[in-house]
Amino acid sequence: MTVMIAGLAAAAPVGAQAQSLSLDARVGQVEKRLNTVERVLSRQNGGGPLVQPEIGPPDASTTAAGTPASAPLTDLQARVAAVESATASLTNRVETTEHRLQQLEGDFAGYRRATDARLRALEESRPTSAAGGNEAADDTPARPARPAPATPKPSAAADSARADRVxxxxxxxGTDAADKATYxxxxxxxxxxxxxxxxxxxxxxxxxxxxxxxxLVSRAQNVLGLVYLDDDRAKDxxxxxxxxxxxxxDGDRAPxxxxxxxxxxxxxxRPAPDICQVYKEVGDVYGDKLTAAQRAEADRGRATYKCK
Structure with missing residues (x-):
């Protein structure tokens, strides 16, 4: 019995030491992984030089043989506390980075919307180029601003200015000039x-x-009607x-x-029933052939004049 107790007493420190070494190795693996994450975050946050990890392996120090080691549990508790602190710091940095990315995405989306709006405004207001090109696809935008009405008897200077505008x-x-009708x-x-x-x-x-x-005759007639409408000739x-x-x-610009x-x-x-009759004709004749913009315009017109 005494021999068995002595054997158990001798084996106890060995088991505790093995357990400490196993836990120590696991904590060391966690530290290495945290170091790797820190390096990745350092590069993502600024592309600068690598930031040295806050937690590293313990300084190698030699101890004289026979010197008692510090309590393993105390050392491990200190290292675990350091790991927890570093984990909290990394979590905060990750959340900060995600927040910055969300802000950048929102700012970029706003910039893209503003840029698209400016480009559309420029396209609608830019003059047609002298290189030719078929303007047939552009005869349905908003009407151009009407110039100031001319005086009943324009002077020679006014005539000259208008000639300059023309x-x-x-x-x-180019090819449009060769095709007399398109020209x-x-x-x-x-x-x-x-x-x-x-x-x-x-x-x-x-x-x-x-x-x-x-x-292009359907387009040309539609533009001619717009000319009359802009020139205060609504009946024509x-x-x-x-x-x-x-x-x-079935012409391009019939709807x-x-x-x-x-x-x-x-x-x-004209009275509202007359206008409603036109919108009814649009729906009856063209129906699903209308574009989304045309359907929206028809819906607005029917709502405005309370068409049944």
Whole structure:
């Protein structure tokens, strides 16, 4: 019995030492992983030099043989406390980094929306280029600002200034110039966008007379109606829009001409049932063929005039 007790007493320190070494090795692995995370965060937060880890292996020191070691549990408690502190610090840095990323994403999204809005505004207001190009796709934007009304008897200086404005409108070149019908349409379109309504009217009326079967005739007639509408000739505009829709119901701008007809009737102060009839025609004839913007416009019109 005495021998067994002595054996157990001798084995106890060995077991405690093995347990301490095992726990020590596990804490060491945690420290190494934290060091790796710290290096990654250091590079992400600024791309600067690597930041040395706050926790490192204990300084190697030699002790004289036979010198009693410090209590293993006390050492491990100190190291675990250091690991917990470093973990809290890393958690805070990760949360801070995530917050900064969210702010950057929000700022970038706002910047992109503002840039898109500015680009759209520039595209709507920029003059057409002198290099030609087909303006056929751009004949449905917001109307250009109307210039100041001319005096009944313009002076020679006023005539000269208007001639300069007309001369400043670029004429189509390249392939558009070779195609006389396309040239006539595009030049009339550019005159309208420049606010030169009488000149645009003459150009587009000449186009309609000379090229009644051209592929752009639906667009040209719609633009001619817009010229009349902008030039305070709402009755003539309504007539042109109606004829463009009724004669060319499958034309590129037939639905737009119906919407513009409704606008003309509003200017002419026609009763709401007449305007509602136009919006009903839009839905009955074109229905699912309308674009999202056209459907929204039709819905607004019906709501405004309380169409049934």
């Amino acid at each position: 001369a400043a409108v670029p004429k189509p070149t 006539a349409y595009n030049y009339g379109y550019r005159l309208w966008k420049a606010g030169l309504y009488p000149e645009a009217e003459a150009q587009l009326e000449k186009y309609g007379t000379r090229f009644p079967k051209h592929r 505009a309504a007539q042109i829009f109606y004829e463009n829709y009724s004669k060319l119901p 737009d001409s119906l919407f513009n007809l409704a606008r003309s009737l509003v200017v002419l102060k």
